[in-house]
Amino acid sequence: MVLTWTVMGRMTQRDTLPDRTMRHSRRNMLRVGALLTLGGAVPSLTGCDPFNQEPPPPDPLAPMVDEALALAAAYRDAATTHPTLAGRLAPIIEAHSAHAAELARITKAAPPSATPTASTPADPDATLTGLREREQAASESATRACLAAPAGRAALLASIAAARASHLEALQ
């Protein structure tokens, strides 16, 4: 913030100077800048075939960000539909949201454009059964991801798998 203000202040000061040479040289500098930008872009266009370019492989953990966000959304919807369950579900919502944030951080995934939607059954027991099934599947997916992950990511994924297993226990 401070830096931005300083730069803007300098520019304003320069613009008010009556010296034509100064203004001229500034315009030239802008032109040079534009040329440099163009010049920089040329080799990258001619250097490789854009039709033959392999896109970077997607991060294998990217779907897990969506999975964690969808879980958080499902629990949030369940808590809204059944206020009697809200207290029990609140820490689990918090955990899934925290997992999504950590996974997004390590995968450098862009934030999702839309909030996942969820539909909660009218019956609280059916709701809990549905959440347990989702949690079981999510625990298994985190386990698979942990076993396939490089060392640097394995600890986080292990913790997420363990958290999901403990959610399953908390929902018993």
Added chain:
Amino acid sequence: MNTPTPGASSAHSAALTAEYAAIWAYGPIGVRLTGPAQEAARDAEATHRRRRDDLVLQLTEAGDSLPADQAGYTLPFPVTDEPSALRLAVEVEERTAGFWQAAVAATSGAERERALAALVDCAVRATQWRRTAGITPLTTPFPGRTA
């Protein structure tokens, strides 16, 4: 057999010290509990003993030196009644989980699978103990993570 990952033996050695301490702690825990809670403590202790035995075997087979078990361990707080025994049980599982989480990162293949299973077991038991103790929330967002 998997190729041993560098750091696996020190992670296993550290996990073994945690299992020694957990087994020891379930002694004072068990005597303060009754009924199903005492049964759960016996079951937890048996699980920690099984993991200790597996680790001893694994480290011995790999030719690594075994850390020494101690005659006694300092408890984080005095265990004088059922509530303090249950609190300690939660703490034992949480602390042990941290060592297994570290072992997950230091291993691969079947060894990692076993470390992960241990971490999951600790997290689930910690949740069960919190429920028995009436501690909420029942879960933590990142089991095994310290600080």
